[in-house]
Amino acid sequence: MCRDCKCSTNASALEHDHAHEHRTLTVHEHLLARNDHQAEHNRELFRAKGLLVLNVLSSPGSGKTRLLERTLSDLGQRLRLGVIVGDLQTDNDAQRLSGRGAPVVPITTGTVCHLEAEMVARAVQQVDLDALDILVIENVGNLVCPASFDLGEDLRVVLLSTTEGEDKPLKYPLAFKTANVVLVNKIDLAEAAGFDRQTALENIHRVAPQAAVLEVSARTGAGLETWYHYLESRWAERRLSRSSATALR
Amino acid sequence: MHEWSVMASALEIALEQTRRQGASRIHSITLRIGELSGVVPEALTFAFESVIAGTPAEGAHLIVEAVPILCHCPRCAEEFHPADVIYQCPSCGQISANVRRGRELELASLEVS
Numbered sequence: 001m002c003r004d005c006k007c008s009t010n011a012s013a014l015e016h017d018h019a020h021e022h023r024t025l026t027v028h029e030h031l032l033a034r035n036d037h038q039a040e041h042n043r044e045l046f047r048a049k050g051l052l053v054l055n056v057l058s059s060p061g062s063g064k065t066r067l068l069e070r071t072l073s074d075l076g077q078r079l080r081l082g083v084i085v086g087d088l089q090t091d092n093d094a095q096r097l098s099g100r101g102a103p104v105v106p107i108t109t110g111t112v113c114h115l116e117a118e119m120v121a122r123a124v125q126q127v128d129l130d131a132l133d134i135l136v137i138e139n140v141g142n143l144v145c146p147a148s149f150d151l152g153e154d155l156r157v158v159l160l161s162t163t164e165g166e167d168k169p170l171k172y173p174l175a176f177k178t179a180n181v182v183l184v185n186k187i188d189l190a191e192a193a194g195f196d197r198q199t200a201l202e203n204i205h206r207v208a209p210q211a212a213v214l215e216v217s218a219r220t221g222a223g224l225e226t227w228y229h230y231l232e233s234r235w236a237e238r239r240l241s242r243s244s245a246t247a248l249r
Numbered sequence: 250m251h252e253w254s255v256m257a258s259a260l261e262i263a264l265e266q267t268r269r270q271g272a273s274r275i276h277s278i279t280l281r282i283g284e285l286s287g288v289v290p291e292a293l294t295f296a297f298e299s300v301i302a303g304t305p306a307e308g309a310h311l312i313v314e315a316v317p318i319l320c321h322c323p324r325c326a327e328e329f330h331p332a333d334v335i336y337q338c339p340s341c342g343q344i345s346a347n348v349r350r351g352r353e354l355e356l357a358s359l360e361v362s
Contacts, residue, residue: 022360025266025360025361027355028358029262030355031280032354144287148251207335
């Protein structure tokens with residue numbers, strides 16, 4: 001560092017030109033501005049198509065893909081669903097979800113630990129959005145980073161399973177605080193896993209007072225009908241707001 | 250750990266601003282990082298050293314201003330700093346979902362020449 005002006009040059013004092021003037025520039029720019037901007041574009045597109053869009057977050061192994069398999073098979077009979085699946089390395093999850101009549105687009109992120117709005121914008125180009133009612137975005141299995149990135153979704157769904165313990169909401173508060181819905185999965189295994197249901201629900205309500213909480217088992221189907229009703233209601237609201245927006249024009 | 254991409258984005262904005270102001274070197278970068286931004290300041294510092302190498306910001310200082318979380322209690326109509334991840338009003342015990350400050354993740358200022 002230069003001793004005279006405290007600038008960080010490595011040059012010696014003799015070589016260093018002190019005629020330069022240090023100035024402070026006030027910037028105040030959001031570091032995720034580019035992502036947020038793209039997310040707003042995504043949201044505009046989704047709204048124009050009357051789509052309900054979910055961003056599903058969870059730790060690895062909490063049953064996201066299993067839940068979506070069931071949702072595609074069951075709710076897929078009543079509404080037209082499509083899926084975008086983020087995964088670090090493989091397209092295994094996308095393969096598990098395909099063959100159920102719904103378009104499935106994989107996004108392999110490589111080393112990126114979350115999905116960004118731009119990746120979603122590229123992926124949806126491969127889907128006929130006019131042929132869909134609900135678009136589900138399965139984020140990369142990770143409860144930390146995806147929480148910071150808006151994708152343009154309507155609903156952020158956070159999944160935790162009974163085998164992960166009751167204190168997940170305390171350990172990953174940001175994901176839970178930004179959730180619209182929290183699904184407690186593998187409720188059929190609660191007893192075997194020694195899961196303290198009361199404490200878990202209390203933790204969720206205290207960390208995320210804004211979120212709706214549903215207890216489900218993607219394996220046995222317990223609670224899934226409530227989940228489907230929840231999605232159908234949100235979808236109906238979305239359709240209604242689109243038709244009133246169209247009527248206003 | 251998306252601190253690296255956050256830091257890369259900070260540098261990109263910083264370089265653009267520096268160019269626009271007709272400056273050629275960056276001596277310090279000041280970030281404002283909210284406690285609820287999802288970013289760990291230590292990890293940012295680590296990422297900073299690697300992203301500035303070979304750029305006009307090489308050798309610059311990183312200054313991180315932490316922004317504490319500030320919630321609003323709807324019952325007391327007052328703001329409070331939560332003690333932990335449960336945003337409970339210290340006066341009345343009401344749990345708040347209204348976060349007024351603490352999500353900041355921004356490039357606040359630059360020192361350039």
